[in-house]
Amino acid sequence: MERKKALRIATIALIIATLAMFSISIYNIIAFVSGAVYPGPSLGLKQIPSGDYLLSLSLNSTNRGFLDVDLSTKMIVFDTNGVLVGTNSTSIHIPAGQSGSAYVSLIVPSALASGGNPQNMKGSMQMELELRVLWKLVGVKEVVRSGSGTQ
Amino acid sequence: MRLRIKTVLISIIILLLLTILPIVLQGRLTEDIYTYLSKSAGIDLRIVLNDFEILGVVIASTILIGSLFEKTTAIGFALSAVTKIIWIIVAAFVLSLGDLQHIGIAAIGSSGGTPSITVMIDLRLFILLIGIILVMMILYSYLEYREAIVKKPISNVDAHEEKSVT
Numbered sequence: 465m466e467r468k469k470a471l472r473i474a475t476i477a478l479i480i481a482t483l484a485m486f487s488i489s490i491y492n493i494i495a496f497v498s499g500a501v502y503p504g505p506s507l508g509l510k511q512i513p514s515g516d517y518l519l520s521l522s523l524n525s526t527n528r529g530f531l532d533v534d535l536s537t538k539m540i541v542f543d544t545n546g547v548l549v550g551t552n553s554t555s556i557h558i559p560a561g562q563s564g565s566a567y568v569s570l571i572v573p574s575a576l577a578s579g580g581n582p583q584n585m586k587g588s589m590q591m592e593l594e595l596r597v598l599w600k601l602v603g604v605k606e607v608v609r610s611g612s613g614t615q
Numbered sequence: 616m617r618l619r620i621k622t623v624l625i626s627i628i629i630l631l632l633l634t635i636l637p638i639v640l641q642g643r644l645t646e647d648i649y650t651y652l653s654k655s656a657g658i659d660l661r662i663v664l665n666d667f668e669i670l671g672v673v674i675a676s677t678i679l680i681g682s683l684f685e686k687t688t689a690i691g692f693a694l695s696a697v698t699k700i701i702w703i704i705v706a707a708f709v710l711s712l713g714d715l716q717h718i719g720i721a722a723i724g725s726s727g728g729t730p731s732i733t734v735m736i737d738l739r740l741f742i743l744l745i746g747i748i749l750v751m752m753i754l755y756s757y758l759e760y761r762e763a764i765v766k767k768p769i770s771n772v773d774a775h776e777e778k779s780v781t
Binding site for chain 2: 467468471472474475478479481482485486596598601602603604605606607608609610611
């Protein structure tokens with residue numbers, strides 16, 4: 465009888481905890497995304513002394529939620545034949561209520577970076593932005609693929 | 616065996632929401648909407664609605680059949696456990712947006728266009744928690760069932776002892 469009662473209480477407690485965790489996680493993700501919209505991720509392409517280009521992705525964000533957020537960004541570049549040119553990633557931890565910035569860069573051969581404009585780059589590019597909350601157990605990942613010969 | 620009005624009503628509501636509504640929707644939605652959702656979000660709405668229809672029939676009939684038997688009987692307990700397992704499948708189905716190949720990951724994305732954007736929401740933790748909750752519920756039903764089995768012989772023994780005393 466006692467075991468049954470304990471099991472019933474534990475089940476109800478777990479249901480409440482699950483609902484609370486779900487609501488808090490979703491709220492925190494939405495709060496973080498709304499804080500990341502302005503000014504939003506910026507993509508840059510600069511020529512370096514070797515003649516190649518440095519492709520960079522930077523993101524400044526404020527964590528408006530009440531849970532810590534782990535933010536990771538990844539950049540992958542392929543040439544016109546779909547062969548991997550390079551990949552780089554970074555990840556940061558932003559405590560609740562604080563701001564943080566993520567920066568990731570990649571050297572791109574000059575043959576692919578025409579005119580120094582990331583929009584006109586030859587080949588294809590993949591950008592990944594992932595944010596995780598609740599000890600990295602819940603998260604959202606956005607994958608943006610652009611260019612010809614998209615992988 | 617008796618059919619409770621409350622259970623019948625629950626079954627009807629489930630059938631209306633999960634089976635009848637998708638059937639009506641399928642008849643009303645135009646081809647453009649299916650194409651748009653497929654291209655913009657990567658969701659095959661026809662498959663999702665069909666799956667919901669099947670789940671609706673299965674859940675409603677399991678609840679209805681389950682109500683015919685007492686929870687303390689073996690069949691009643693088995694049906695109650697089956698219903699809970701079906702609910703795990705429903706939770707996985709909903710949280711995966713109909714894609715059971717990637718359980719717990721709701722993926723929404725455009726296809727074909729440049730740039731293509733895919734958003735994946737990782738909700739596997741909640742599927743795991745729902746699974747644990749339903750296993751605990753099954754365990755509770757089992758304890759109820761076992762209690763009922765154990766009680767029967769004891770009450771018989773008690774009755775026998777009372778007789779012998781008098």
